[in-house]
Amino acid sequence: MSMFLNTLSGRFLILTTLFVMLAEVLIFVPSIARYRDDYLLLRLERAQIASLATLANDGMVSPQLEKELLANAGVLNVVLRRDAVRQLVLSSPIPTPVYHTYDLRHAGQVELVRDALAEFLDPNNRVIRVIGNPVQDAGQQIEVTLNSGPMRKAMIDYGLRILALSAVISVMTALLLFFAVRRLLVLPIRQLVHHMTAYAEAPEDARRVIAPSASVIELREAEDALQSLQTQLTGALRQKERLAQLGGAVAKISHDLRNILTTAQLFADRMEESQDPAVKRAAPKLMGSIGRAVNLCEGTLAFGKAQEPPPMLTRFALRDLVEDVIEGEQLAAEDTGALSYIADVPAGLIIRADSEQLHRVLSNLVRNARQAILATGKPGTIEIGAGEDESAWWIRVGDTGPGLPPKAREHLFTPFQGGARKGGIGLGLAIAAELVRGHGGKLELARSDEDGTEFLIRLPKMIAAAETAAG
Template identity: 85%
Template sequence: MRTFLNTLSGRFLILTTVFVMLAEVLIFVPSISRFREDYLLLRLERAQIASLATLANDGMVSPQLEKELLTNAGVLNVVLRRNAVRQLVLSSPIPQPIYTTYDLRTDTTFDLVRDALAEFFDPHNRIIRVIGNPTKDAGQQIEVTLESAPMRRAMIDYGLRIFLLSAVISVMTALLLFFAVRRLMVVPIRKLVHHMSDYAEAPEDARRVIEPSASIMELREAEEALKSLQKQLTGALRQKERLAQLGGAVAKISHDLRNILTTAQLFADRMENSDDPGVARAAPKLIGSLGRAVNLCEGTLAFGKAEEPPPTLARFALKTLVDDVIEGERMADSEDAVTFLSDVPPGLMIRADSEQLYRVLSNLVRNARQAIAATGKPGEIEIGAGEDEIAWWIKAGDTGPGLPPKAKEHLFTPFQGGARKGGIGLGLAISAELVRGHGGRLELLRSDEDGTEFLIRLPKMTVATDSTDIAAK
């Protein structure tokens, strides 16, 4: 029983019964008041008929007939006012003093309801006087005296009938509403819950995605929202699985590639001692590039183990880093179609992880260079930087063709935000993650036919990443 009461159907059944009973109570109060008024008016009418019969006989009736007339009228005394004369037409002994007087000619609805409730709950037999207007204009006023107990018994009998009828109506209404709500709401809700439970058992199975079928608008909207959520979740789980598989493969490749690059780095170290001036100049760049490649492989391995370290923050000159990025991309521009510009103040010192920031800027510049090269026209790439009171900012802009609509929509989403044909959409996603690791943000300022511009903001106040690295500007 308790389980049923805790269900939506059980509680709805109880609430329906309670509210219907409350409505019946609101109907009962004016009904009992109306019943009392009709009861008293009927006594006045009968008393008037009895008094007219007495007056027709010139007031000469036997005590036995007078008693019979009063008994049939249900009153003790009858006073009739005719032609400005107040006359006691019928009378009998009154067992006790008159308790109160009710004038039906002036009583308002509130007065009738109040008096009816007072008499309904008063267990004592009172003598009351009732004043009213005679019917058919047979006088100016009629008064009767009667006992309240018979009227109260009649009111209680009427109230019990009303209560029983209300109870039957309440139960029938509650049952009808119960079955209607169960059919229209509870069953569809249980069906929706069943779909959710079934989907939860195998969320990768697209066949378990719900198909909206409810006829009720609100439930239909809930099913459509659930379908959209399930489709997104199924796609995300599939993508996560592919990423996990890809991560395993990348970890293996990075492990072998790191060993290869380490060997190449040893040979590059020897190239610094070459007598060839060109080789001597290129050797530091080569060593730096190999070092970054080795660090990238090690970072990839750490990421595959979910152990990627937080950024190592240190102060350095941003212009030097930007020049290294531009020099590396300028060497990759075999056709010299792109002009690289740097607008970074020489004395601008920032606090960040230089290796991670190099990866971010290199990715942005590489994307811009490849986009310009794809058009077959010359273009420019410019990196600018500055600072304000709370952050350092870096802008990377180009005069390329702009990003495709799909790339804008899923700009920082892995495998969906590719900005060029053949791209897999990982570069910007990784760059945004690296910038977020610094407590900053990477955002797209503009992208149209005049080119694309990204903004990097790095806060000057950062949270400590380890016990020795405290927040500082």
């Protein structure tokens, strides 16, 4: 029973019964007042008939008949006022003095309710006087005296019948509402919970995504929202599974690639001993590229083991890093004559970041810009600018390419969805954004239109400030 009372159906049933009973109680008091008024008017009417029968016999009635007339009218005596004469028509001994006089000729609703409650709550049998207008204009006024006990008993009997009827109506109404709400609300909610439970058992199974079917608008909105959430979650789980599988494959490839690059690094060391000026100039770049490739493989292996290390923050001159990125991209460019690079970075700008991770971020952005410009077959410019304010360092990477397509902008930093060029897999910008977030910063698209594209990197200084304060 207690479990039923804790359910939505049980509580709704109880509340409905209580509210209907409250409504019946509000109706009960005026009903009792109206019953009392009708009761007294009936006594006045019977008393008038008895008095007219007496007057028809010139007031000559036997004591036995007078007693029967008073008993039939339910009163103790009758006073009739006719032709400005007040006449005691029927009378009998009054056991106690008159307790109260009620004039029904001008009584309002509030007064009737008040007098009815007073009589209903008073357990004593008292003698009361009641004044009213005779029916059919048979005189100016009629008044009677009677005992209040029988009237109170009749009022209680009537009240009990009203309460019993109210209880039956309350229970029937509550049951009807209970089954209606159960059918329209409770059962759909249970079905919704069942769908949620079934989906939670196998969220990767798209067949368990709820199909909205509720006819109630609010429940239909809840089902639509749940369907959207489940669809997104199922897609995310599938994508996560594919990423996990890809991560395992990449980890294996990176392991073998690291060994290959280590061998290439040994050969590159020997190139530094060459006397050829071009070789001597290219050897450091080659060593740096191979070193970054080895670090990338090691980082990929660490990421596959969920051991991605935090950025190693050091202070360095940003201009040197930017020039290194530009030189590396110039060597990789298919047509160096079609591209021009601008490094608008103050020579004395020192930032605090992980140089290797920032090199990967800038290389990714510049490479995307280079590939976008070369795809047009027209010359273009790539510019890297930087500066600082009180709270952060900022780096801008812009180009004069064709701009990003709308689909690429919508999912720009989402893996496998933000590819900006044909053949791309959409991982570069996602990785770059993740590396910047690791610094506590943000990578965002500042502009992309027919005049080109510009990305903005912001790296907060608060990290350095906190470490300085700690030291």
